[in-house]
Amino acid sequence: MTVSYKWLKEYLNFSETHEQIAEILTNIGLEVESIKLHETVKGGLAGVVLGEVITCEKHPDSDHLHITAVNVGGEQPLQIVCGAPNVAAGQKVAVATIGATLYFSSGDEVKIKRSKIRGVESFGMICAEDELGLGNDHSGIMVINTNAPTGTPINKIFEIENDYIFEIGLTPNRIDAASHYGVARDLAAYMKSHGKNISLKLPDVNNFAIDNTNNTYEIIVENTEACPRYAGLTVSNIEIAPSPEWLQKRLKSIGINPKNNAVDITNFIVHELGQPLHAFDADRIDGKKVIVKTCNEGTSFTTLDGIERKLSDKDLMICSATQPMCIAGVFGGLDSGISDETKNIFLECAYFNPVWIRKTARRHGLHTDASFLYERGTDPDIIPYAIRRAALLFKEIAKGEISAEITDIFDKTFEPCRIELSYKNIDRLIGEKIAHDKIKTILESLEIKIINEDGDRLSVEIPPYRVDVTRECDVIEEILRIYSYNNVELPAELRSTLSHSPKPDNEETINIVADFLSNNGFTEIMSNSLTSVSYYEGLENFDTKNLVKILNPLSNELNVMRQTLLFNGLEAISHNVNRKNNDLKLYEFGNIYSYNPAKADDTLKNYSEDYRLSIFITGANTQLSWNVKFEKSTFFTLKKTVERLLLRLGININELQTNANTNPFSGEGLSYVLKNGKTIATVGIADKDIREKCDVKQDVFFAEIYWTQLMKHLKNHSILYKELPKFPEVRRDFALIINKNITYKQLYDIACATEKKFLKNVSLFDVYEGENLPDGKKQYALSFVLQDEDKTLTDTQIDRIMQNLLKAFETQAGASLR
DSSP states (O other): OOEHHHTTTTTTTOOOHHHHHHHHHHTTOOOOEEEEEEEEEGGGTTTTTEEEEEEEETTTTTOEEEEEEEESSSSSOEEEEOOOOOOTTTTTTEEEEEEOOEEEEEESSSEEOOOOEEEEEOSSSSSSSTTTTTSSSOSSSSBOOOHHHHHHHHHHHHOOOOOOOEOOOOOOOGGGSSHHHHHHHHHHHHHHHOOOOOOBOOOOOOOOOOOOOSSSSSEEEOOOTOOOOOEEEESSSOOOOOHHHHHHHHHHTTTTTOOHHHHHHHHHHHHHHHHOOOEGGGGSGGGEEEEEEOOTTTOOEBBBBBBBOOOOSSEEEEOOOEEEETTTTEETTTTTSTTTTTTOOOEEEEEEEEEHHHHHHHTTTOOOOHHHHHHHHGGGGGGGHHHHHHHHHHHSOOOOOOSSEEEEESSSOOEEEEEEHHHHHHHHHHTOOOOOHHHHHHHHTOOEEEEEEEEEEEEEETTTOOOOOOSHHHHHHHHHHHHOOOGSSSOOSSSOOOOOSSOOOHHHHHHHHHHHHOOOOOOOOOHHHHHHHEEEOOOOOOGGGSOOBBOOOSSGOOEEOOOOOHHHHHHHHHHHHHOOOOOOEEEEEEEEEEETTOOOOOOOGGGEEEEEEEEESSBBSSSBTTTTTBBOHHHHHHHHHHHHHHTTTTTTGGSSSSOOOOOSOSEEEEEEEOSSEEEEEEEEOOOOHHHHTTTSSEEEEEEEHHHHHHHHHTTTOOOOOOOOOSSHHHHHHHEEETTOOOHHHHHHHHHHHHSSSEEEEEEEEEESSSTOOTTEEEEEEEEEEEEOSSOOOHHHHHHHHHHHHHHHHHHHOOOEEE
């Protein structure tokens, strides 16, 4: 949110510099993230002074140049060569002195230097309007009609003001400070509570008066739940024209481009008071009726941006006698807004139910300044002042007539929230004992009314504009905020507790895995937990009833919680592939969420979340290079990565069961299962129909690590250390002919069960299927590593072990030695 330093001074008579104000605002919770100098004229016309042309003679070597002597208030006049056709003696002009920098209206930038033009020295520049950045006229120099003495800075003559703009990081709960008056109100509270005699004031509206009642409109509020208060009046015979300079300056200072006086007035009120207004072209309101109601489901309505939208029966609308005119508190209609031909306006000032506005804005994907304020809760009590203030501005600036009484309809009075608090709790939560008189002064400065004081307890009333203050702790926070966090003394002693760090440490393990993957060429991604239900619709082996749905989604693309990290990865892959980055290795840590409707006895137990690690590989595994053979990524590329990762965590892959892939979001592959039957990882290839949902055409290999289950296993997992063997290993190989349905894992298990003492490792180094083999057969070449840690193995021992292994393969797997 942007706030103008000079604009604030219209409500508070403070003398603090902009740096001091920024510090105060930050201390009271309105953090100033940056301060920018705003110049109504770039450069502020520094170095440009008023001069008087004493003499003007033609240049001897030019038909269009003149040599002038200009008095700029110094001891001697300046000699300046000027090419303007209208320069003459006796004129008062704007002179840019040596060293000044001019910013032309065209965007050019010129620094004035001592120069020689056609052999004549020139010590400055007499400026035209566009050379000063004051307009676009370049027909001649600017002649100034003023009685100011020569040498007067031009920025004083033209009243050029510099301002400082605060960029405030407004937190969502502080909507009361989303305006210049709201910020000034907080500043006043701080200054008053710290002993400064300061007054907070708003422009006077006591001179508000009705000019006539010739253009009265009937207001009907049918839905009082969605619109508890609605006020309106008409202003007739306005003249649409550019706004006066003071109003344009105010809007430009906070980054708003002025449009015309009618639009600028409503924008000004929003940023002054935080109260949105809407001005309708009164002549377009059928039946001279303004009706606040909902319309039938599916009603067509064209908004100001030219888009036709289908209304919900939960959208609050501002309607005429025959048709909707505006989505209340969100966006205006195309056919009821102000145009350059508008003569009469109906001015709306209302308080809308924040929940209704928020749902409508999300439903239509519309986010406007008005909806931002209404969604968070505006001040219902400022409506009478705001509409009078706006009407007077229309009367002053647009020369209109107030042609109807204010119609102010409210279903109920907005009672202030009453809260009980105790001095004891104030001292306890703040950590410092504050004098009771000081506390009461702070409360009064915050416009929190003290209703009753009974011993240690206070009963207070919160003004309606403080929608975020509803509990005792909220009031105490307000006291501390104004008292200043910096005034709370640090205790002389430090108290701490020792906490047990779980083993293995989850965050440390995440860092280990992240480092491992990053060091192996993978890139970490982070994505939103919200996703689209369309990804899950039409999938086999998945029921959308298990999705956690968002009641008030930000958009249709973010309406459910993710149940897998796969779609996030595919979105990232699609984004990169569309930008010619086809070869990717990605990983992501994150929660997935699910809903089990069967557990109807306990609402909370219906929902669950689980932490997962996803790994993606697509495209080439090696880059094109003269010394490296090109290699595409395959299922085994990812399988190798997953197994090395598990090995890095101390898990022996050979002790895990490998079953068919059980992940419903990826196709063929493997599941790694613990002895207790729990899956800790799956590796597979993303199905084509799933990839198409994210517009990914190339193969994507996807692994998912069930992190929660993995950490439970590591908790009971011990890593043992022992001395390296002193005696050598022995390697022997078998080439076995086996049935095609026999797996390597079966052979591995047979070998380990047959030789438990000396067999250290088994590996598969060749697979052959083809000619010279019987039907239904394949060949596996296995390598066996044998070792006795106490002595060197003899040939007799080795032969006996290998014969035992061969016999076990023959009897248990039907293998034969080739």
